[in-house]
Amino acid sequence: xxxxxxxxxxxxxxxxxxxxxxxxxxxxxxxxxxxxxxxxxxxxxxxxxxxxxxxxxxxxxxxxxxxxxxxxxxxxxxxxxxxxxxxxxxxxxxxxxxxxxxxxxxxxxxxxxxxxxxxxxxxxxxxxxxxxxxxxxxxxxxxxxxxxxxxxxxxxxxxxxxxxxxxxxxxxxxxxxxxxxxxxxxxxxxxxxxxxxxxxxxxxxxxxxxxxxxxxxxxxxxxxxxxxxxxxxxxxxxxxxxxxxxxxxxxxxxxxxxxxxxxxxxxxxxxxxxx
DNA sequence: CATGTTACCTGGTCGC
DNA sequence: TGCGACCAGGTAACAT
Numbered sequence: 281x282x283x284x285x286x287x288x289x290x291x292x293x294x295x296x297x298x299x300x301x302x303x304x305x306x307x308x309x310x311x312x313x314x315x316x317x318x319x320x321x322x323x324x325x326x327x328x329x330x331x332x333x334x335x336x337x338x339x340x341x342x343x344x345x346x347x348x349x350x351x352x353x354x355x356x357x358x359x360x361x362x363x364x365x366x367x368x369x370x371x372x373x374x375x376x377x378x379x380x381x382x383x384x385x386x387x388x389x390x391x392x393x394x395x396x397x398x399x400x401x402x403x404x405x406x407x408x409x410x411x412x413x414x415x416x417x418x419x420x421x422x423x424x425x426x427x428x429x430x431x432x433x434x435x436x437x438x439x440x441x442x443x444x445x446x447x448x449x450x451x452x453x454x455x456x457x458x459x460x461x462x463x464x465x466x467x468x469x470x471x472x473x474x475x476x477x478x479x480x481x482x483x484x485x486x487x488x489x490x491x492x493x494x495x496x497x498x499x500x501x502x503x504x505x506x507x508x509x510x511x512x513x514x515x516x517x518x519x520x521x522x523x524x525x526x527x528x529x530x531x532x533x534x535x536x537x538x539x540x541x542x543x544x545x546x547x548x549x550x551x552x553x554x555x
Numbered sequence: 556c557a558t559g560t561t562a563c564c565t566g567g568t569c570g571c
Numbered sequence: 572t573g574c575g576a577c578c579a580g581g582t583a584a585c586a587t
Contacts (some may be wrong), residue, residue, distance in 0.1 A: 282581090313563070336581075354564085354581095393563065394581090410582095437558070441559095444582095446581095454581085
């Protein structure tokens, strides 16, 4: 379900509410992508220091160790404040509960591609394996055009797939990859190194602009997305190409095309996105 | 080394 | 109504 904006919106919705909380209990449902790495009971008594994000991972810092949480394809989080309405019993697709003094954090994930993993810290070998290879954060100050361009120049992979890989810039998933390439008027099949300097600049800017706007507007584009507080996105962000095959391009009217790249759908306008 | 393919899992939708 | 085929927001592990 989540690309970077949805993960960030999720983070913002519960980070400040859970910060400083004492863990009272933890429980697991069915297995997720990886084992938690310790007995849930071992988390009891630890304090939640805060919640950060790296790419599409949420990093929950504890007084001892940290939890890496990923929503996979179909995951979502709910947070019910201790003094507000309760979430009720865990359903068949709720696979992780973290009960704290300030509220209950619950992972709902039908497909179970998501994960919650305990690591000792960012230097933990597992944390390094999962996080070290990730590219630049598109919404950070450190997201520099020169480095972005260099990343493109170093690869012959079609630009759509390079964006999706997260090796240059993180957080651009299958929907936003198509959207951002449309905005920059770049063909999704163009080898990354053949993206010219002007187009690369435009792409760089559109990645920042589109993702930042999506975060601002509550992580929309996803029809079933809702933040942990239950507030749904408002659909302000209309997809221009994603899911619109056969419909007229909003820019030129030509029918939007659908193609397969590495088992994933790509949507684009063949007239607007030629090079 | 770079690049392409597979695997993980459930549920919804579509055509018959 | 039932059933099979296919599709879905991610990404590590493996194969080439």
